[in-house]
Amino acid sequence: DAKTTQPPSMDCAEGRAANLPCNHSTISGNEYVYWYRQIHSQGPQYIIHGLKNNETNEMASLIITEDRKSSTLILPHATLRDTAVYYCIVSNDYKLSFGAGTTVTVRA
Amino acid sequence: DADVTQTPRNRITKTGKRIMLECSQTKGHDRMYWYRQDPGLGLRLIYYSFDVKDINKGEISDGYSVSRQAQAKFSLSLESAIPNQTALYFCATSAASVGEPQHFGDGTRLSIL
Numbered sequence: 049d050a051k052t053t054q055p056p057s058m059d060c061a062e063g064r065a066a067n068l069p070c071n072h073s074t075i076s077g078n079e080y081v082y083w084y085r086q087i088h089s090q091g092p093q094y095i096i097h098g099l100k101n102n103e104t105n106e107m108a109s110l111i112i113t114e115d116r117k118s119s120t121l122i123l124p125h126a127t128l129r130d131t132a133v134y135y136c137i138v139s140n141d142y143k144l145s146f147g148a149g150t151t152v153t154v155r156a
Numbered sequence: 157d158a159d160v161t162q163t164p165r166n167r168i169t170k171t172g173k174r175i176m177l178e179c180s181q182t183k184g185h186d187r188m189y190w191y192r193q194d195p196g197l198g199l200r201l202i203y204y205s206f207d208v209k210d211i212n213k214g215e216i217s218d219g220y221s222v223s224r225q226a227q228a229k230f231s232l233s234l235e236s237a238i239p240n241q242t243a244l245y246f247c248a249t250s251a252a253s254v255g256e257p258q259h260f261g262d263g264t265r266l267s268i269l
Contacts, residue, residue: 089265090262143201144199145198146198
């Protein structure tokens with residue numbers, strides 16, 4: 049059973065913010081939201097994670113709605129190197145379920 | 157993640173051969189994992205280890221074995237390789253605290269002829 053729903057693809061202009069949505073309407077109270085990305089068969093790269101509060105790090109910001117049923121990953125200034133498949137995952141233990149993700153293409 | 161190193165990066169071998177993939181980490185994490193990824197598919201967990209003496213099967217462990225030689229080292233073996241084990245293999249590590257994310261190596265591309 050898919051725990052998250054993401055759009056299959058999206059385009060973004062270089063230098064602009066990229067906002068990646070994720071729906072996780074069945075999330076449990078103790079499940080975290082994780083974001084990873086995978087660039088062309090490289091290892092998945094951890095981006096950010098959160099439980100209830102919004103989070104920000106050097107790569108991105110994570111906005112989680114108050115009811116926790118959806119979240120948005122924000123890449124503040126997309127570059128061509130941000131072109132990748134982005135995965136939104138919810139989990140409360142070691143099990144990570146990588147679905148199809150969102151293929152993000154950053155265009156010059 | 158350069159803190160998680162996998163060797164070899166690429167390997168081509170023949171059916172029936174024994175193969176070992178190695179993973180080492182400098183992150184000081186207790187937990188280590190082995191995944192495989194097939195073209196167009198997500199990652200599937202093969203084995204995981206929460207510490208040196210705690211090793212567990214994942215969802216697709218048949219045909220694989222592992223060894224946790226030290227906190228920093230976790231090896232995956234294919235005792236008798238078969239063509240449908242051709243895949244990308246990833247090692248990951250995480251701290252033991254609740255919610256800590258996994259950090260992945262760059263992978264081993266394994267082809268079995």
